[in-house]
Amino acid sequence: MDEIKDNLVKIRDLINKACDKVQRNPEEVTLVAVTKTLPGDIIKIAYDCGVKLVGENKVQELVDKKEQLADLPISWHFIGHLQTNKVKFIVDKVAMIHSVDRLKLAGEISRECEKKNTTADILVQVNISGENSKFGVQADEAIKLISAIAQLKHINVKGLMTMAPYTENPEEVRYVFAGLKELAEKVRQEKNPGVEMKELSMGMTNDFQVAIEEGATLIRVGSGIFGERQYN
Numbered sequence: 001m002d003e004i005k006d007n008l009v010k011i012r013d014l015i016n017k018a019c020d021k022v023q024r025n026p027e028e029v030t031l032v033a034v035t036k037t038l039p040g041d042i043i044k045i046a047y048d049c050g051v052k053l054v055g056e057n058k059v060q061e062l063v064d065k066k067e068q069l070a071d072l073p074i075s076w077h078f079i080g081h082l083q084t085n086k087v088k089f090i091v092d093k094v095a096m097i098h099s100v101d102r103l104k105l106a107g108e109i110s111r112e113c114e115k116k117n118t119t120a121d122i123l124v125q126v127n128i129s130g131e132n133s134k135f136g137v138q139a140d141e142a143i144k145l146i147s148a149i150a151q152l153k154h155i156n157v158k159g160l161m162t163m164a165p166y167t168e169n170p171e172e173v174r175y176v177f178a179g180l181k182e183l184a185e186k187v188r189q190e191k192n193p194g195v196e197m198k199e200l201s202m203g204m205t206n207d208f209q210v211a212i213e214e215g216a217t218l219i220r221v222g223s224g225i226f227g228e229r230q231y232n
């Protein structure tokens with residue numbers, strides 16, 4: 001309990017400092033607490049420490065934990081790779097999907113939303129670095145993809161998401177965050193209906209301060225809050 005609380009205090013302080021440095025309002029930056037692999041009782045503790053928004057990267061895990069914690073007013077974000085055949089399990093359970101990187105997936109999200117009489121808020125995941133990730137649309141294909149997604153009725157594109165390669169020195173990936181912001185500007189100029197470039201989901205434990213300096217509005221922090229993850 002105390003460890004999570006202390007970590008959250010530290011992270012909020014670092015968010016404020018990063019905002020100060022570039023004269024941003026800290027209210028523009030939302031912390032997504034990444035709770036993948038962690039049990040529900042830990043999420044409850046985080047909730048009691050002020051966490052209202054959590055990120056999960058596996059469909060089954062998200063569904064199970066959301067059900068287990070149904071009485072807590074937590075907002076669930078899906079941040080992991082999403083298979084088309086699993087869309088139906090989460091479209092009406094999440095506030096945002098961060099990881100839409102292909103038209104087929106977007107089409108399925110729109111179809112499932114139509115069935116459930118809802119709309120989905122999504123981010124388009126972009127592979128800015130071009131490195132070591134199979135996921136995310138390439139930057140030079142993103143505008144075309146977003147224009148196509150804009151045609152889908154039951155989807156609102158709220159912004160972009162990226163993952164930077166892991167480095168010891170986050171300055172080395174500053175260009176990734178700057179690149180995502182620059183791309184968002186280009187997308188904005190397309191003026192696609194149903195497409196807003198309000199959110200930039202970028203920055204994790206290791207690099208969120210640099211991401212904030214470059215304009216992040218959603219930072220996804222896991223181990224910085226909860227400690228190193230244990231994988232079975």
Ligand SMILES: *Cc1c(COP(=O)(O)O)cnc(C)c1O
Pocket residue numbers: 034036057079080163204205206220221222223224
């Ligand atoms: C696990 C994960 C994070 C959080 O990573 P940490 O380094 O633990 O902060 C952020 N984004 C995505 C997509 C993740 O899968």
